[in-house]
Amino acid sequence: MIKVDLITGFLGSGKTTFIKKYVRFLNDQGIKICILENDYGAVNVDVALLEDIRSDMCGVEMIVGGDGRDAHQRRLKTKLITLAMSGYQRVIIEPSGIFDMDEFFDTLYESPLDNWYEIGSVIAIASADLEDNLSEDADYVLASEIADAGIVVLSKTEDVSDEQITKVKEHIRTALLGIGVKRQDIFRSAEAFDNFFINKKADGLSDDDFRRIASAGYVHGDYEKKQLSMTGSGALGNDGGSFSNLYLFGVTLTKDELISSIDKAINDPKCGHIIRIKGFAKDGAEGYIEVNATREKLSINHISNAQEVIIVIGENLSSDKINNYFPTADFENLLK
Structure with missing residues (x-):
């Protein structure tokens, strides 16, 4: 099997x-x-x-x-x-x-x-x-x-x-x-x-x-069940429930600006409790950067090709506040 x-x-x-x-x-x-x-x-x-x-x-x-x-x-x-x-x-x-x-x-x-x-x-x-x-x-x-x-x-x-x-x-x-x-x-x-x-x-x-x-196997660990949901939204979406994803497409920031914005957003309580920010962003003519950030650590890697999106994951996220840190491109132009 x-x-x-x-x-x-x-x-x-x-x-x-x-x-x-x-x-x-x-x-x-x-x-x-x-x-x-x-x-x-x-x-x-x-x-x-x-x-x-x-x-x-x-x-x-x-x-x-x-x-x-x-x-x-x-x-x-x-x-x-x-x-x-x-x-x-x-x-x-x-x-x-x-x-x-x-x-x-x-x-x-x-x-x-x-x-x-x-x-x-x-x-x-x-x-x-x-x-x-x-x-x-x-x-x-x-x-x-x-x-x-x-x-x-x-x-x-x-x-x-x-x-x-x-x-x-x-x-x-x-x-x-x-x-x-x-x-x-x-x-x-x-x-x-x-x-x-x-x-x-x-x-x-x-x-x-x-x-x-x-070979560790598993155990059916009996415990008290609690109903939680994970919601997702677009870059301009409404605020989600307890846990949510916010997708930011076409972020118009340089590498240094992106690093700075990630640090500010994660540490801004008005954005909600951000647990993780991950994704890919354009890095000029050099290709793309992969970002993976928590409150404790930020890692940046250069890659040749990727889908350009930043995803913010957390609890009680405020899309309006987060979008202020990550300005996005004009969606009408992106869709042309």
Whole structure:
């Protein structure tokens, strides 16, 4: 049967970066992989970030959500049926940072998928520079996407102290207990909980670590369910609900201006609680830059080609305030 891994993690945790390394390990073992990207908007930046590992041994596909669980679950099922006929030996699903875990399990247990697929590992990625002051909803998302995991991989550990890593683990423990998770496999002792995590620097994961990750499995972590939604809007869209995406097309800023605007917007409470800003922007005649920013860190990479869009992800976002920091091109001219 085809194994399916689910890579979960809160917004900006580093899922895509981990997947690149994980896929290279699996490909080296001769395993043909397909990465299935799920997002709540029509533009999926993470798909573009995975283009460099697309090959005969690694496919990259996308499904789009945003119009209700039932419709999204049908698209997921249809895509998995297609992939089952394509010769892949393992499928890796990377969902949006806001994801209902039950949807994953329910879909794979349906016929005919249950004849072709089996769940491999649920792998949670958690950032070692996790914010202390997450909202109640954000803590729920963090915990619900770890509750079923067989293992948690801490990302960005090279940027923090051992004390910070201990602090993040305790934050996760508190968040899990806060939604009623009662997993004896991780809560039976301090050692068991510590072994729930892998915390190594980005380039420090060994083949043995990846073997452990690939065979980590999963647990149905029973917990109190809470209904959350992820809304999306265009560059001039209305304010969303608790969690939302704001898409900014044709941003007319230089590289230095963009960096400055990202810093100002993330730290301006009038914009709402911005969790992550990611996307691609034109960089003069040199091509494009890829930006990926959280409150703690901004990374910039030069690339030759991309779809020009900046996506702001967060809670209670104010589109009017954010648009003031990211002026966009005249849409009438863009559409000509």
